[in-house]
Amino acid sequence: MSEFRITRDYPHPIERVWRVLTDPALVPRWTTAGRGGRPEGFAPVAGTRFQFIAKPVAGWRGIVDCEVLEVDAPRLLRYSWTGDEGAAPTFVAYRLEPAAGGTRFTWEHTGFTGVGGFFMGRLLRSVRARMLTVAFPTVLDDPGLPA
Numbered sequence: 001m002s003e004f005r006i007t008r009d010y011p012h013p014i015e016r017v018w019r020v021l022t023d024p025a026l027v028p029r030w031t032t033a034g035r036g037g038r039p040e041g042f043a044p045v046a047g048t049r050f051q052f053i054a055k056p057v058a059g060w061r062g063i064v065d066c067e068v069l070e071v072d073a074p075r076l077l078r079y080s081w082t083g084d085e086g087a088a089p090t091f092v093a094y095r096l097e098p099a100a101g102g103t104r105f106t107w108e109h110t111g112f113t114g115v116g117g118f119f120m121g122r123l124l125r126s127v128r129a130r131m132l133t134v135a136f137p138t139v140l141d142d143p144g145l146p147a
Contacts, residue, residue, distance in 0.1 A: 002118045003110035004125040008132050011102040012140050018074035020139050021094050021105075030135040037064065044071050060084070066092075081109070083120070088113065107132060 010017055020026050028038040037054030048068040056062030060083070070078040075096050080089040090111035097104050107128055112121040139145070 002112035002121040003108065004121055004128075005106055005108045006125065006129055006132055007104060007106045008136075009099050009102060009104050010137065010140055014074050014096050014098055014103045016140065016145070017096055017103040017105055020136065020145075021096075022073075022077060026139060026145075029139045030131060037062070042066075042068075044068065044073065044077055046071050090117075105132070 020030065022044040024039055024042050027042065031037060031039070031052065037052035039050055040053050041050040042048065043050075046068050050066050050068070052064040052066065054062045054064075065082040065085075066079045068077070068079045069091070070076060076093065078091065078093040081092050082089045088111070090109060093106075093108040093110075095106040095108065109121065109124060109128070112118060
């Protein structure tokens with residue numbers, strides 16, 4: 001089984017980081033910049049089924065089916081991730097903790113299996129690393145966002 005974790009420290013309070021991660025109006029501002037999708041039907045409530053909708057490409061319909069599995073605001077959001085119809089789900093977790101001068105955020109994506117899963121994990125890790133280094137901080141730093 002394959003998995004990846006990306007950890008970043010942001011100079012913002014945990015409540016602000018949580019808001020940018022979970023506010024359905026803000027999520028597309030950082031996920032689409034990473035070539036991800038906009039959430040449809042998302043709410044940070046256990047049992048919520050939602051989809052990320054992106055532009056389809058050859059071999060992929062452009063939809064990721066998800067279900068919120070666990071929420072402990074503002075420290076944990078965990079959801080299933082099924083990128084292909086009929087495929088086994090993988091699992092995403094957002095873990096937040098106070099850190100010196102701000103918040104430490106860890107993105108985990110686990111449950112990839114087989115050779116295809118290994119390569120998908122590597123691809124998603126690369127995309128997520130860019131997204132969390134460029135797009136996510138841009139939204140966090142937006143002065144128009146209420147504190």
